[in-house]
Amino acid sequence: MKTAICPGSFDPVTLGHLDIINRSRVMFDKTIVAVMVNPAKRTMFTVEERIKLLKRCTEGMDNVEIVGFDGLLADYARQRDVKIIVKGLRALSDFEYEFQQALANKKLNPELETVFLTTSAENMFLSSSVVKQIASFGGDVSNFVPECILEDINARIREEGGKFS
Numbered sequence: 630m631k632t633a634i635c636p637g638s639f640d641p642v643t644l645g646h647l648d649i650i651n652r653s654r655v656m657f658d659k660t661i662v663a664v665m666v667n668p669a670k671r672t673m674f675t676v677e678e679r680i681k682l683l684k685r686c687t688e689g690m691d692n693v694e695i696v697g698f699d700g701l702l703a704d705y706a707r708q709r710d711v712k713i714i715v716k717g718l719r720a721l722s723d724f725e726y727e728f729q730q731a732l733a734n735k736k737l738n739p740e741l742e743t744v745f746l747t748t749s750a751e752n753m754f755l756s757s758s759v760v761k762q763i764a765s766f767g768g769d770v771s772n773f774v775p776e777c778i779l780e781d782i783n784a785r786i787r788e789e790g791g792k793f794s
């Protein structure tokens with residue numbers, strides 16, 4: 630059985646993430662969506678909340694598992710005996726960072742291969758950061774995130790009253 634891990638912060642999950650998860654589902658028997666900690670980011674949702682939102686968005690996808698992990702991706706892959714990482718690549722601007730991550734992960738776990746899926750054209754500009762920034766200023770993000778999590782984002786903005794990026 631071919632299993633892939635699709636890692637990310639997913640803060641929050643966007644339609645771009647869901648597109649990559651759906652395409653990974655077609656390519657692999659099972660896709661483990663791993664909500665990881667990116668130390669460089671201040672998040673809007675806790676890992677537990679992000680897992681809950683992702684589970685809601687992927688309900689009915691029988692070959693998708695949502696997990697959280699606070700540690701190295703290379704270690705988690707080894708722990709689950711998975712050798713493939715799937716990531717979306719939006720533009721040249723993503724490349725350097727993703728290339729560095731892929732090489733670091735391979736150094737830490739030489740069995741790991743990272744597979745990049747080209748982001749669909751309509752999602753080229755889309756990121757969780759863009760979503761948070763638009764929502765922070767009261768903008769409409771309904772075209773960018775799954776409808777079932779829209780209220781969670783707006784509620785968090787109301788609660789926090791601050792700006793997220």
Ligand code: PNS
Nearest residue numbers: 636637638639665666667700701702733
């Ligand atoms: O959605 P993101 O923030 O671009 O995802 C980045 C993420 C969470 C996949 C990356 O930061 C990660 O793998 N974090 C766990 C720690 C780790 O293994 N880092 C890679 C070696 S530097």
